[in-house]
Structure formats: structure tokens, C-alpha cells
Amino acid sequence: DTGVSQDPRHKITKRGQNVTFRCDPISEHNRLYWYRQTLGQGPEFLTYFQNEAQLEKSRLLSDRFSAERPKGSFSTLEIQRTEQGDSAMYLCASSFRSTGADLSGANVLTFGAGSRLTVL
Amino acid sequence: GQSLEQPSEVTAVEGAIVQINCTYQTSGFYGLSWYQQHDGGAPTFLSYNALDGLEETGRFSSFLSRSDSYGYLLLQELQMKDSASYFCAVALGGATNKLIFGTGTLLAVQP
Numbered sequence: 001d002t003g004v005s006q007d008p009r010h011k012i013t014k015r016g017q018n019v020t021f022r023c024d025p026i027s028e029h030n031r032l033y034w035y036r037q038t039l040g041q042g043p044e045f046l047t048y049f050q051n052e053a054q055l056e057k058s059r060l061l062s063d064r065f066s067a068e069r070p071k072g073s074f075s076t077l078e079i080q081r082t083e084q085g086d087s088a089m090y091l092c093a094s095s096f097r098s099t100g101a102d103l104s105g106a107n108v109l110t111f112g113a114g115s116r117l118t119v120l
Numbered sequence: 121g122q123s124l125e126q127p128s129e130v131t132a133v134e135g136a137i138v139q140i141n142c143t144y145q146t147s148g149f150y151g152l153s154w155y156q157q158h159d160g161g162a163p164t165f166l167s168y169n170a171l172d173g174l175e176e177t178g179r180f181s182s183f184l185s186r187s188d189s190y191g192y193l194l195l196q197e198l199q200m201k202d203s204a205s206y207f208c209a210v211a212l213g214g215a216t217n218k219l220i221f222g223t224g225t226l227l228a229v230q231p
Contacts, residue, residue: 004162033218042124042207042221043163056216091162097217107151107170107211109219111162 004112006092012118013082020078021115025094032075033109034067035091043091043111049075050097082119089114122146124208124222131228132198140193140225142208150213152184152191157224158204166193166206195227203229 005024013019025032030051035043046065047057051072064082069075079086093109124144132138142152151170155163169175169184169191181194195202205226209219 035221040223042209042224043219045218045220048216048218056218093163107153107168107217107219108165109155109163111164113162 004092004094004110006090006112006115008115009113010116010118012120014120015084016081018078018080019082019117020076021090021092021117023075023077023092023112024073025075025092026096026110029094029096029110030072031095031097032069033093033095034075034077035093035111037089037091037114038087046077046090079117082117084119087117087119089116122210122212122220124210124220126206126208126222126225128223129226129228131230133230134198134200136198137194137196138198138227140195140206140208140227142191142193142222144189144191144208144210144222146210146212146220148212148214149186149189150211150217152182153209153211153219154180154182154193155207155209155221156204157207163207198229200229200231203227 007022032049034046037043047067049069052069064080067077091114093111095109126142153168154166157163167182174183179196184191205224207221207224209221
């Protein structure tokens, strides 16, 4: 397994354009998270999938952001009508949770290298 | 709201021991994790505490006191490669069990 892959690694776009990021998680992992990180800050939670179901979306996320995870495999994060404030590193992470009550495995997130977005 | 407090920067010399503290106030708590992130790299998992006490993994140890809403990461025998940002993260539990991250501590190891 090659870990969590994200594409593209860098994206420069003009304000108002749409951008899409792709994440391929570790194949055995059933949980997938998107985080956003700006310089000097910790990762900020955006949204979460358990298999193909999107179970939570941050209240801070505007309607311009949408994420999908068809068939519970790869995921895409789309930002419509980008704004300069969207410039950040977008991180994808995956983890595995068993069906039991033990959540410990779910706390070990494996992050991808991120997709850096610059909005001009 | 959720808040996790960490020192913004710590400086230490090679071979020394350094402790990075984390205090938290969150709506839920299932465990405290620590992640390391080198400049330009992805966060990588270091350790996890669900119960009070000390967990040791090689040169790194992590401690949790749930009654004090406090934990720390202890790095021993510091090496230059340990220069990185260190984040504590609280697992909120519940159906999502998402991690909420602190703002990070930038550790500079000097020769």
C-alpha cells in the first residue's frame, strides 16, 4: 500500500474559478476525513465519510464546498467560486474503525501529503 | 466551542529532553493524540492516550490526566530530525470521533 494519495499537490487558480481535489485513501480504511490547514495553524476539520456516507460536515464550511466519496473508495473535494480566503493546504486522512465499541484505531489518522491551493 | 492550548514554540539542544504541554476544553473526549509535522510534510501519528497515565514509544512518551484536561508529549535524546511542529489532538468520540487539533508547537533542536 502506498499510503494516502492526494492530487494535485499544488493548484493555483484565479478567484471565482472552481477547483477539485482528489484523495485516494489506504484501501483497508473505511473512514475518510478532509482537513484544511493554514500557515502556523493546526488542521481544521472539514468533513468526514464512513464508507460512502458523509456523516458530518463542519458548520464553518460554506455551501461552496462539497465532497463526495462514491462507492466508499476515493473522495473528491470541490470548491466552487473560489475566494482568496480559500488559499490553504487541503489534507485528506483515512483511518479504520472496527465494528466494535473500540474507537482506538479510528484515532490513528494517516494523512496524505496535501493539496496546496493558492487563489489569486 | 473547542479549544486546545499548546506553547507556540520550544527550543532545545541535541540530546536534551523536552516536554510539550497541551490543555484542552472540548465538548467530548475519547482520547488525546499527538502528531508530528515536518515543514512541508504531512502530519504523522506519534501516540495516543485514552486512559490516564504514561504511554512510551521509543524516545517519545505521552501522558494524560483526564481530570486536569491536560496532557504532554515528552521527547528524549533529542535529535536534529526532531525539529518539527507537534500537534495535540482530541478525539471527540460519538459517531464521528473526529479529531480536533491544537495550533501546534514548533520545536527547534539546536546543535
